[in-house]
Amino acid sequence: MTSAAPPSSRSPARGLIPTGRNVVRLVLREPWLSWQFIKNDPWGGLYPGVVFTLAVAVAVHHQPPGRLAVTAVVSTVYFWLHLYTFCLTNQLAGLREDRLNKPFRPLVKKSVTARGAVVRTAVAFTLFPLVGWAAGVWQWALLWEAMTLLHNLGGSRNWIVKNAVIGFGVLPMLGAAWQMTGPLTPDAWRWMLTLALVVLLLISVQDLRDLRGDATTHRRTFPLAFGEAFSRRFLAAGFALLPLATHFLLVRAATPAAWCAEAATAALCWATARRVVERRGPAYDHRTYRLFEYWYTAVLATAFLTL
Template structure:
């Protein structure tokens, strides 16, 4: 009997179940950098605007649908725009690399999602953020921008801005407080996050000639630079986001998990240098982003 291929089991499932599996395989690596932080920022906005439970629940549901499609269109484009050799080296379980879907099938999914996404954005009152995200997705994945460290890092900052702004607007108008959080998180945590991600993908990047920051600076220098910035992350978060609160005990409770995760990440960056370790380190770094946002729920009341 012929052994089943990676794609065979999914084709035996009902269409809806199979499509759910395909979607999961496209996006699961990026949910802690997209869906989860966006929903946490909705809760922070609800706290800030004193929204009731019913309004908060509706906003969370809207944000969850929007953010799922938000990351889906990016991930599918990222895999369509990638050199097949890169995914075979770095992420062989991705749908295209594993044979779960064909390139034609991925293109059909992406074009349908790209058509639906601005309609969803218009329905939810965030059309311009949706259009900006589509532009960022195309530029990042289908132009040379992502092949050079400085431009690759620069484009992630507006990406984080449009993510967080659209999430907040599901529950409250954008005000000075919202913008302070959005800009701080996008510039400090967002820009740094891509460099963390690049550490795990060095083999594939070298294979296709991409010049990321760890390659431009050298891996050892890059790791030291990242570790210093991540060690300073709790202080940066406190000064720029948390310090305005007068309840010091509450601030401390929010700052402790940020510090614990940040310092764990810094230690791992310096001492654990295998691709598998770097993948986990990056995942832990995305949780720094999440717990920082979670601190806004009690602190923005």
């Protein structure tokens, strides 16, 4: 009578060899997990870059459909990593604030451990410039990584550094988006510098939703440095005047379609200006900031009509 082999003689070897199902689960889980890190910010760091890349590819370089499809895929991968590298380091450094301001984030929910996030950060920081190299924009990728570390490893605690990094962070985003399809031109720099200045001046709208958490953790944002009332008046004035800057420096509408696009972006500006003076709580301020992100993507989309 033969006896079955003891479990100890079989299970270690079996445990060391991943099954096909486990490999598939792992491959599918990583995109899902990376989305959990970036899902609160794609309108600020993913969609705008892809939209501007495609606008330049269509309006400036008239890429044929096949090449345009490749450009879309490369741009999506690049800007996914662009946002993912930022969100990983930001959420690792800001875990304490996120417990108060953003309890839905994966580190707070324990969807991933801090050690796991550190490993993913190392991988993402390596992949991002490699993808940038393949796309011909590795310099912009490295610049963005440097700005990300400056912001997330202490710089964001002071409103001057925080706003400057986010504002001038427009340059590596839009510079890479344009350069993926061809060399930079004076029009490229006009769009890049104008939007960098706009974001620099108005990005503090995002801080209105996090006043309690930022005050508790001694983060000195613009509203905490200058007072909530003044900040709201300043931002409301900025958003009210923004359509003028959009018209004279960016869109320069000259066709019915461009005028309609410009009217739509102006409506977003004025809606944001009205909302920003109303104190209805963090959730309301969060939706107000979302309007600014929608405006940013929408104004980049007008490049399809005006470049």
